[in-house]
Amino acid sequence: MALPYTYERRVRYRECDPMGVVYHTVYLDYFEEARTEALRHMGVRYRDLEADGIIMPVVHVEMDYHASAHYDDLLAIDVQFAQPPSVRVPIEYAVRHVGADDVLTTGHTTLCFMDAEQRRPTRPPPAVRQAFAAGLDPS
Amino acid sequence: MALPYTYERRVRYRECDPMGVVYHTVYLDYFEEARTEALRHMGVRYRDLEADGIIMPVVHVEMDYHASAHYDDLLAIDVQFAQPPSVRVPIEYAVRHVGADDVLTTGHTTLCFMDAEQRRPTRPPPAVRQAFAAGLDPS
Amino acid sequence: MALPYTYERRVRYRECDPMGVVYHTVYLDYFEEARTEALRHMGVRYRDLEADGIIMPVVHVEMDYHASAHYDDLLAIDVQFAQPPSVRVPIEYAVRHVGADDVLTTGHTTLCFMDAEQRRPTRPPPAVRQAFAAGLDPS
Amino acid sequence: MALPYTYERRVRYRECDPMGVVYHTVYLDYFEEARTEALRHMGVRYRDLEADGIIMPVVHVEMDYHASAHYDDLLAIDVQFAQPPSVRVPIEYAVRHVGADDVLTTGHTTLCFMDAEQRRPTRPPPAVRQAFAAGLDPS
Numbered sequence: 001m002a003l004p005y006t007y008e009r010r011v012r013y014r015e016c017d018p019m020g021v022v023y024h025t026v027y028l029d030y031f032e033e034a035r036t037e038a039l040r041h042m043g044v045r046y047r048d049l050e051a052d053g054i055i056m057p058v059v060h061v062e063m064d065y066h067a068s069a070h071y072d073d074l075l076a077i078d079v080q081f082a083q084p085p086s087v088r089v090p091i092e093y094a095v096r097h098v099g100a101d102d103v104l105t106t107g108h109t110t111l112c113f114m115d116a117e118q119r120r121p122t123r124p125p126p127a128v129r130q131a132f133a134a135g136l137d138p139s
Numbered sequence: 140m141a142l143p144y145t146y147e148r149r150v151r152y153r154e155c156d157p158m159g160v161v162y163h164t165v166y167l168d169y170f171e172e173a174r175t176e177a178l179r180h181m182g183v184r185y186r187d188l189e190a191d192g193i194i195m196p197v198v199h200v201e202m203d204y205h206a207s208a209h210y211d212d213l214l215a216i217d218v219q220f221a222q223p224p225s226v227r228v229p230i231e232y233a234v235r236h237v238g239a240d241d242v243l244t245t246g247h248t249t250l251c252f253m254d255a256e257q258r259r260p261t262r263p264p265p266a267v268r269q270a271f272a273a274g275l276d277p278s
Numbered sequence: 279m280a281l282p283y284t285y286e287r288r289v290r291y292r293e294c295d296p297m298g299v300v301y302h303t304v305y306l307d308y309f310e311e312a313r314t315e316a317l318r319h320m321g322v323r324y325r326d327l328e329a330d331g332i333i334m335p336v337v338h339v340e341m342d343y344h345a346s347a348h349y350d351d352l353l354a355i356d357v358q359f360a361q362p363p364s365v366r367v368p369i370e371y372a373v374r375h376v377g378a379d380d381v382l383t384t385g386h387t388t389l390c391f392m393d394a395e396q397r398r399p400t401r402p403p404p405a406v407r408q409a410f411a412a413g414l415d416p417s
Numbered sequence: 418m419a420l421p422y423t424y425e426r427r428v429r430y431r432e433c434d435p436m437g438v439v440y441h442t443v444y445l446d447y448f449e450e451a452r453t454e455a456l457r458h459m460g461v462r463y464r465d466l467e468a469d470g471i472i473m474p475v476v477h478v479e480m481d482y483h484a485s486a487h488y489d490d491l492l493a494i495d496v497q498f499a500q501p502p503s504v505r506v507p508i509e510y511a512v513r514h515v516g517a518d519d520v521l522t523t524g525h526t527t528l529c530f531m532d533a534e535q536r537r538p539t540r541p542p543p544a545v546r547q548a549f550a551a552g553l554d555p556s
């Protein structure tokens with residue numbers, strides 16, 4: 001199985017607060033970038049989905065903060081799609097320093113496939129289901 | 140009991156995404172503002188805590204998104220301190236349109252009192268405990 | 279003349295950087311909020327303009343930083359529309375602490391009235407011209 | 418001469434507004450990332466400067482917006498240090514799509530070397546002057 005996908009990200013100055021550490025909301029931005037690149041790696045471009053009338057709003061978020069990251073640190077964000085996507089797409093994240101095992105932050109987001117025009121939940125398009133099937137294939 | 144405290148907030152342009160709605164991470168910013176003002180209302184200024192060597196990092200976050208908010212909407216964020224603070228401070232949030240009952244987003248954050256220098260959990264200072272005792276008093 | 283309009287804004291934690299001061303990009307956010315409220319005060323709601331097919335992108339920005347603002351400071355942002363709007367709308371800003379005269383940051387933004395569909399510059403609608411005429415009237 | 422340095426950056430969803438384009442303030446974030454990486458390329462790590470008691474606040478900003486960038490676009494930000502750094506460090510930026518010549522946004526920021534403790538302007542440390550001398554060397 002190709003996943004988890006790992007996305008590397010440098011911490012920027014504006015992302016750190018007066019305590020000198022990455023502000024807690026910023027990890028959600030890292031998660032967005034990480035899942036976008038994980039999807040691209042599987043052959044799914046989110047911008048193409050939108051062009052086809054599909055949006056994927058976030059419907060649930062959870063995060064736990066264990067240790068801090070600091071300015072200019074190079075982070076690794078592991079992304080794991082927990083299961084083949086149905087209407088809902090649960091995704092797990094873990095943030096570490098590149099080259100280290102200690103997990104700084106863990107997170108979970110649930111996205112939802114929606115018809116952009118009707119704003120109603122919908123099934124993922126066939127191309128997405130195939131991409132996930134290939135990406136999640138244990139062989 | 141004075142709480143829940145309600146904080147009103149206008150949605151800004153930069154907070155909305157290409158779907159035309161408030162981006163999901165932005166609610167965490169609203170929660171920060173709302174709890175800061177709720178604490179101020181109870182007589183606790185976070186900046187004074189920091190000056191006294193106490194910081195309150197966020198250690199856990201949960202959010203559920205039920206309906207969207209749009210540019211220039213005027214939102215009401217209800218803040219509820221679930222219990223008298225010990226080392227941990229759990230806080231509940233609900234976001235509505237001002238004057239409406241439908242809840243758009245609910246959230247939960249757990250903050251932690253920490254000694255800023257030693258970066259270790261600590262008990263809340265007496266002034267904070269007294270402020271909460273008064274604010275949470277059912278009489 | 280009713281203007282300059284003054285908008286008050288509390289500095290938030292996420293807006294401060296590891297130097298402990300408001301990060302330089304954040305003043306642009308304050309300017310956006312200040313001009314939106316100045317326009318509302320003159321009777322022009324930007325969301326109504328968009329509903330009428332008019333957008334107002336920013337085409338030029340300048341900022342000078344003289345002194346720092348800190349977490350939880352209460353700031354006053356003065357907004358001055360330099361002239362009646364034609365296709366371009368130049369706006370001046372000055373940021374002070376509430377109740378103080380020292381200017382921390384000055385700024386200038388030029389916005390442009392555009393037809394949203396054709397993405398071409400356009401003249402401001404009559405209602406906007408009238409609102410500005412009233413707001414800028416020296417009598 | 419090694420410079421201009423070019424930094425590549427993918428546009429993220431949260432950086433786009435309801436017009437569907439990159440929000441005007443976000444280019445300042447791109448500039449920060451681009452100059453940080455340009456400095457790293459020249460052998461100067463900003464985090465090391467801070468550890469040595471030197472900070473580099475931004476004292477002046479200018480930006481001109483010519484054309485829009487959209488979600489998921491891959492941008493090239495060219496960074497040019499205009500001259501060897503004295504107390505002030507003027508930097509020029511131009512944003513294009515990767516592989517294209519049309520300039521979307523141009524910008525200028527002036528940074529200032531400051532003694533972090535005394536909050537007073539100071540001369541750049543010798544290591545920085547040497548790195549710039551090598552980086553700006555026309556030979």
